[in-house]
Amino acid sequence: MSIESNLNTINNTLPAHVKLIAVSKTKPVSEILEAYNAGQRAFGENKIQEMAEKFEQLPKDIEWHMIGHLQRNKVKYMSNFVHLIHGVDSLKTLKEINKQAIKSNRVINCLLQLKIAKEDTKFGLSIKEVEEILISEEFKSLSNVNIQGLMGMASFTDDETIVRAEFKTLKNYFNNLKILSSSNFNPTIISMGMSGDYKIAIEEGSTLVRVGSAIFGTRNYI
């Protein structure tokens, strides 16, 4: 199957309120262009430097999404162009994003990553930690970051019951957090669902799915 036909197949199943991020990590610029020429504009990468190199080489109307774990010392390489940072999991990282956003004279949109899977390998905050960040004066003073919602990854398992329950948990947290809305917390996005589980994620309330291998084929690593 071609990248274009894979994209069409997926797009035909997405409800209008769900946005598709094409996860292009490890894939060459030529394949991203193939998806671009088929109409795709939002791409996700998990390494800041790889994303910055691709940004340089590709059309400037692409929306770049950082979906990986963040190294604070590299935030500066994407602060002038990144569209949405999905994997924020500490106040310290938010402060660095705010600092770089000020230098770039922008407001940078972010999502807080919640740990919903049982596996220890997944990064993310507990709901208590999320609340602590959102109610802190320190967070409220970060004028150049805007938290638009939550991101989460379900367990890597064939057991649909587990995956569905984890997505439900994220959706419930999202609903409960709305009362904490503030000048820099404007929750509208729930980023959940990948190639193997995006259909379940949509049924459970996802507004943004991050799909890689179902578009570009399998990767050699991560």
Ligand SMILES: *Cc1c(COP(=O)(O)O)cnc(C)c1O
């Ligand atoms: C790689 C990755 C994806 C896409 O994974 P696929 O299974 O290839 O769709 C989605 N989200 C995150 C955070 C990823 O690292």
